[in-house]
Amino acid sequence: xxxxxxxxxxxxxxxxxxxxxxxxxxxxxxxxxxxxxxxxxxxxxxxxxxxxxxxxxxxxxxxxxxxxxxxxxxxxxxxxxxxxxxxxxxxxxxxxxxxxxxxxxxxxxxxxxxxxxxxxxxxxxxxxxxxxxxxxxxxxxxxxxxxxxxxxxxxxxxxxxxxxxxxxxxxxxxxxxxxxxxxxxxxxxxxxxxxxxxxxxxxxxxxxxxxxxxxxxxxxxxxxxxxxxxxxxxxxxxxxxxxxxxxxxxxxxxxxxxxxxxxxxxxxxxxxxxxxxxxxxxxxxxxxxxxxxxxxxxxxxxxxxxxxxxxxxxxxxxxxxxxxxxxxxxxxxxxxxxxxxxxxxxxxxxxxxxxxxxxxxxxxxxxxxxxxxxxxxxxxxxxxxxxxxxxxxxxxxxxxxxx
Amino acid sequence: xxxxxxxxxxxxxxxxxxxxxxxxxxxxxxxxxxxxxxxxxxxxxxxxxxxxxxxxxxxxxxxxxxxxxxxxxxxxxxxxxxxxxxxxxxxxxxxxxxxxxxxxxxxxxxxxxxxxxxxxxxxxxxxxxxxxxxxxxxxx
Numbered sequence: 230x231x232x233x234x235x236x237x238x239x240x241x242x243x244x245x246x247x248x249x250x251x252x253x254x255x256x257x258x259x260x261x262x263x264x265x266x267x268x269x270x271x272x273x274x275x276x277x278x279x280x281x282x283x284x285x286x287x288x289x290x291x292x293x294x295x296x297x298x299x300x301x302x303x304x305x306x307x308x309x310x311x312x313x314x315x316x317x318x319x320x321x322x323x324x325x326x327x328x329x330x331x332x333x334x335x336x337x338x339x340x341x342x343x344x345x346x347x348x349x350x351x352x353x354x355x356x357x358x359x360x361x362x363x364x365x366x367x368x369x370x371x372x373x374x375x376x377x378x379x380x381x382x383x384x385x386x387x388x389x390x391x392x393x394x395x396x397x398x399x400x401x402x403x404x405x406x407x408x409x410x411x412x413x414x415x416x417x418x419x420x421x422x423x424x425x426x427x428x429x430x431x432x433x434x435x436x437x438x439x440x441x442x443x444x445x446x447x448x449x450x451x452x453x454x455x456x457x458x459x460x461x462x463x464x465x466x467x468x469x470x471x472x473x474x475x476x477x478x479x480x481x482x483x484x485x486x487x488x489x490x491x492x493x494x495x496x497x498x499x500x501x502x503x504x505x506x507x508x509x510x511x512x513x514x515x516x517x518x519x520x521x522x523x524x525x526x527x528x529x530x531x532x533x534x535x536x537x538x539x540x541x542x543x544x545x546x547x548x549x550x551x552x553x554x555x556x557x558x559x560x561x562x563x564x565x566x567x568x569x570x571x572x573x574x575x576x577x578x579x580x581x582x583x584x585x586x587x588x589x590x591x592x593x594x595x596x597x598x599x600x601x602x603x604x605x606x607x608x609x610x611x612x613x614x615x616x617x618x619x620x621x622x623x624x625x626x627x628x629x630x631x632x
Numbered sequence: 633x634x635x636x637x638x639x640x641x642x643x644x645x646x647x648x649x650x651x652x653x654x655x656x657x658x659x660x661x662x663x664x665x666x667x668x669x670x671x672x673x674x675x676x677x678x679x680x681x682x683x684x685x686x687x688x689x690x691x692x693x694x695x696x697x698x699x700x701x702x703x704x705x706x707x708x709x710x711x712x713x714x715x716x717x718x719x720x721x722x723x724x725x726x727x728x729x730x731x732x733x734x735x736x737x738x739x740x741x742x743x744x745x746x747x748x749x750x751x752x753x754x755x756x757x758x759x760x761x762x763x764x765x766x767x768x769x770x771x772x
Binding site for chain 2: 363388494
């Protein structure tokens with residue numbers, strides 16, 4: 230256990246006092262949906278989350294959005310407020326890549342704790358699959374690497390993660406099968422979720438023999454691209470009661486961030502990544518007064534198979550280098566040691582950053598996850614990663630408030 | 633008339649402070665920035681030392697051009713159509729003798745013969761009249 234991180238006890242007091250909760254969630258259809266715009270998805274997801282909470286649109290007084298890869302705007306949150314027809318008292322756009330969705334919950338919590346708003350709609354959506362132009366895709370790839378000292382060498386986004394994967398295999402003697410096992414587990418979970426894109430069974434051999442993208446990674450080591458939207462409503466226990474919200478509430482127990490690097494060029498070694506993941510997790514754990522042993526289910530950012538292993542190890546669920554065997558033994562499956570991404574994740578359900586990770590964690594805590602429901606789902610960890618395992622964010626959600 | 637070779641892949645988006653690096657490359661020299669205050673090299677080149685010294689008093693030092701492959705990824709798909717016909721190609725992080733890492737391609741080798749720890753040395757690819765990209769090949 231890491232030594233006491235400054236600020237976590239203060240954070241605990243704040244969360245204890247305000248009892249911040251996720252009180253409603255919504256997700257639109259996910260897939261290839263060519264006839265809907267980015268803001269259309271945001272609007273639909275918002276409506277679904279508001280309806281799930283059983284509140285009125287006018288009860289919402291805060292708005293946190295992210296960014297779009299299709300609709301380019303410098304002021305994403307206020308552009309959406311205009312489209313959706315709301316006048317929020319608090320508004321903010323979070324843009325830290327795959328670390329965004331998790332941090333949207335934290336951003337909403339901080340706004341509520343400082344009196345900026347009481348009911349915050351967090352929403353993200355995009356028509357990435359149908360709407361992105363080839364120049365937009367190139368711009369996205371370029372975002373992940375240095376335009377002057379990396380991009381001219383032809384680095385792609387999967388290539389960036391392949392750099393990390395190759396070094397991981399080298400340092401720990403991990404195997405290709407172990408990486409592939411992550412994709413296989415995600416696929417098994419997606420098969421249990423109605424609103425998932427890829428549900429056909431997948432074997433380790435099929436992952437390894439799929440089209441090579443950037444060695445050592447193949448097609449099924451890479452997440453899917455999709456169209457869709459998702460949203461969640463953050464408020465306090467008190468306000469939820471006042472509004473008559475009937476859902477079971479998912480309490481925010483802790484949150485944290487960790488930063489490693491932006492460009493792979495400046496990465497010293499894998500430990501730098503592990504330390505950033507660990508810092509992010511430990512801030513959340515120490516705020517919550519919990520440890521990895523208290524976590525019943527984990528939502529790990531799975532843009533590529535390698536990230537799940539790095540996060541399992543960095544967060545301290547397993548020792549360094551042992552994430553691969555944990556995956557290969559099927560211990561991330563529902564019903565096993567630590568169910569991971571019970572909805573199928575970015576590898577098989579849909580790709581909207583970690584929005585669906587937050588939504589699914591909330592549904593599990595509520596006991597509303599249907600055939601995917603994990604028994605005794607009391608504490609869920611959600612971890613996001615932006616850039617090439619660069620920027621990290623973690624939240625812990627629980628059935629009971631901090632006491 | 634000689635066949636005009638057009639280069640359609642992305643070129644570096646130059647910044648004012650990196651001019652010495654690219655001029656060096658054009659003259660087939662790999663030059664690295666170093667803080668005069670701390671004597672520490674850093675990469676990628678920036679206008680200010682990223683160390684605690686925050687110094688803008690920098691010097692450009694010719695590197696040995698030798699290093700080792702720290703990690704690599706064999707690309708079977710390029711980022712755009714301009715790469716058609718190139719794959720498989722190797723994008724690698726090279727740990728230079730000076731202690732910093734840089735991204736580059738490992739060339740003049742079968743991609744599957746590249747390994748972590750491989751000794752490599754700089755070669756210069758004059759991709760346009762104006763731009764030269766330092767790349768690396770195995771030390772024979």
